Amino acid sequence: MEVGIVAQRDNDRAAALARTLGARLDESDVRTRFDATTAAALDRADVGCSVDRFDECDLVVSIGGDGTFLFAARGANGTPILGVNLGEVGFLNAVGPDEAERAVQREVDAYRRGELSVQEVPRIAARTDDWVGEPAMNEVVVQGPRRGRGGGGRVEVRVDGALYDAGEADGVLVATPTGSSAYNLSERGPLVHPEVAGLIVNQMAAREGMPPLVLASDHDVTVTVTDVDYAVVVSDGRTKREVEPGTDVHVGLADRPVRLAGPAVDFFEALGKLD
Template sequence: MEVGIVAQRGNERATSLAETLSGRLEADGVELRFDATTATALGRDDEGRSVDTFDGCDLVVSIGGDGTFLFAARGANGTPVLGVNLGEVGFLNAVGPDEAEAAVQREVDAYRRGELETQEAPRIAAHTDGWTGEPAMNEIVVQGPRRGRRGGGHVEVRVGESTYDSGPADGVLVATPTGSSAYNLSERGPLVHPGVEGLVVNEMAARDGMPPLLVPHDREITVTVTDVDHAIVVSDGRARHEVDAGTPVHIGLADQPVRLAGPAADFFEALGKLD
């Protein structure tokens, strides 16, 4: 069995916990894989790999906040990911640091018995003719060259074959239930319980626009931005792709969801970190 470990960049507590877990797993005969940054922090530079290779593991352990989890999940693809927090319950990291060793061991034992159970969290992806973007666990944003004065454009939003809105706006954000508590919330979008199968369509700084809309998760959302030099598609705040003005950008469920290992996070307990 091979376990991938990703520790939050620049966090000594995360590195220390990664070292503790590594020792225990190696003593149990488990092979380990580290991303390059974690390997360097642990003094295992020769063992570091791109996180994009983590889909070759049997389990991935993410140590840190939601950002670290998103980074690990991007490379894990369909490999189960166990999220370990550093003392503050997150929406994706249900295991506390004091419980980490026992929780990881339980998942390793369950895998060896063929009984590893996971929950699935949907991802979404954008595409145009000839291009498909990186899947996002939280949100995809389609916007003008920049936010704010003279940065937006004329935005048309379609849900399936129907037009939802058309008018001036900075852009449009499409969020999963997981991502409803992230960028979507700062744009005055609704919180969505993870048990709801839907996607949030949220216009950003729209002039006389429509309110945020929750649509069935199997609907395709199409966003077209005009009256700009170009538009930008952003996946989970990091992967950016430029498209020509007037290019329809289609957003829908990605083929591969994220598989979450370990106990499910308590949604309402995790809301406390938003205070």
């Protein structure tokens, strides 16, 4: 069995826990690999690799906050992920640091028995006629060259080809229920419970227009931005791609969900940390 470990960048506490978990897994005859940054922090270049190779592992452990989890998920690509929360909001990390060793060992034992239980969480992706974007756990944003004065344009939103709204805005955010508490919430979008199979369509800084829309997850949302030099498509705040004005950007379910190992996150307890 092989377990990949990702620790939050520049976090000594996360690195120390990664070292402890690695030693515990060695004792259990489990091969361990770390992402390159974590391996460098631990002086373990011999077992470091790109996170993109974590899909070769049987289990991935993410140590930190939701940002670290999103980073790990990009490389895991279907491999179950166990999230260890170091005190942040933690909508994706159900295990506390004090229970991390026991939790990881439980998942290892379950895997060896063929009884590893996972929860699938949907991802979304943008596509045009020419390319398909990187899957996002939280949101895909389609906007003008930048946010703020002079950065937006005319934005048209269609659902399965039917016009929902058109007008001046900075852009449009399409979020999953998982991402409803992230960027969407800062844009005054609704909170959606993670058990709801839906998508959130939220216009950003619209001059006028319709309110945020929640719809079933099997719909196709098309966003078209004009009156700009170019538009930008952003996946989970990280991967950015420029497109020509007037390009129809379709956003819908990605082919592969993220698979969560370990206990389920208490959604309402996590909400309490937003204050």
